[in-house]
Amino acid sequence: MIDLPLSALEVSIVEEGATPADALRNCQSVAGELARLGYHRLWFAEHHHSPAIGAFPPVLLAADTAATTAAIRVGSGGVLAPNHAPLTVAEQFATLAALHPGRVDLGIGRGPGTFHEPTARALRRGAEPATDGDYRADVEAILGFLGEVHFGELPEPWLLASSDAGAExxxxxxxPVAFAHHIRPDNTPRALERYRAAFRPSRWSAAPRVLVCVEAVCADTEEQAAALARPMDVIKAGLLGGRSETAFPTPATAAGHEFGERDGAAVAAFVAQQARGTKESIAPQLTRIAEATGADELMLVTPVFDPAARVRSFELIAELRAEAG
Incomplete structure (x- = not known):
């Protein structure tokens, strides 16, 4: 059984045949259901110029969810520091935390949030991609400004990581570190080992704290889970193969997709390190990931086509947590 806190990452899928406005409404409805199901946190990802994911600012989605729910923590997973002025990030999240004390997280990440180079340059106002030094300076500036604003209770900062460098x-x-096991699972064990070994206590955290984000798809049957996960497998094959994003396919479209030998092997290797299946079969998979990583908390990302199916997946996994007491 799962005895760790469970949280969720929302990536605001724009389904084939739908509009970004539809994705936004789906995001709102799923957020309400996650709050009802007792999930600990709900974070929103930052993406831009994607045919599969809505370009909705995490701070706005977090603000909407905080205003329409009572207890679930909300935040960014993450706000991408190179795209924003550090003072603006600090002011936005400090304001949100003052409006909703004890409920706001500021997850900070590095990537541009897009594979579209003109969009990436526009976000950076024409500047070159951030170096390691630029990124560190941005994060330090955000933390520094958080310490200077006086709006009330501050948000809880987290650093998103998918590599040794981010963890260090x-x-x-x-x-605290939120590790993107759902993006680079091969990096997870070594990066978290380095994080724990090098951790220095701070005003933000007295000891290492690890949240691990896992791609999880749960359904009432194994066949349903496989069918629900297949559209993301199609997207994932392209990303793992270095190709640009495509629209998020329907289950029917995805069912007809034929994977080449290389794509099929890459997707299978990735899936083997995530979690999918029925409630009974997914429990040991999530337990294995939690034990292997020493996670203090699991965050689930469930990129499936139908929001009702997405909620059902979260519901089934929440039942595992409830059964564990």
Whole structure:
């Protein structure tokens, strides 16, 4: 059984045949259901110029969810520091935390949030991609400005990481780390080992804290889970193969997709490190990931086509947590 806190990452899928406005409404409805199901946190990802994911600012989605729910923590997973002025990030999240004390997280990440180079340059106002030094300076500036604003209770900062470098930066700054196992699972064990070994206590965290984000698809049958996960497998095959994003396919479209030998092997290797299946079969998979990583908390990302199916997946996994007491 799952005895760790469970949280969720929302990526605001724009389904084939739908509009970004539809994705936004789906995001709102799923958020309400996650709050009802007792999930600990709900974070929103930052993406831009994607045919599959809505370009909705995490701070706005977090604000809407905080205003329409009572207890679930809300935040960014993450706000991408190179795209924003550090003072603006600090002011936005400090304001949100003052309006909703004890409920706001500021997850900070590095990537541009897009594969579209003109969009990436526009976000950076024409500047080149951030270096390691630029990124560290941005994160330090955000934390510094958080310490200077006086709006009330501050948000809880987290650093998103998918590599050794990100984990080591979190450790050196004394931040809790949210590791993107759903993006680079091969990096997870070594990066978290380095994080724990190098951690320096800070005002933000007295000891290492690890949240691990896992791609999880749960359904009432194994066949349903496989069918629900297949559209994301199609997207994932393209990303793993270095190709640009496509629209998020329907289950029917995805069912007719034929994977080449290389794509099929890459997707299978990735899936083997995530979690999917029925409630009974997914429990040991999530337990294995939690034990292997020493996670203090699991965050689930469930990129499936139908929001009702997405909620059902979260519901089934929440039942595992409830059964564990």
């Amino acid at each position: 930066l979190a450790a050196s700054l004394g931040l």
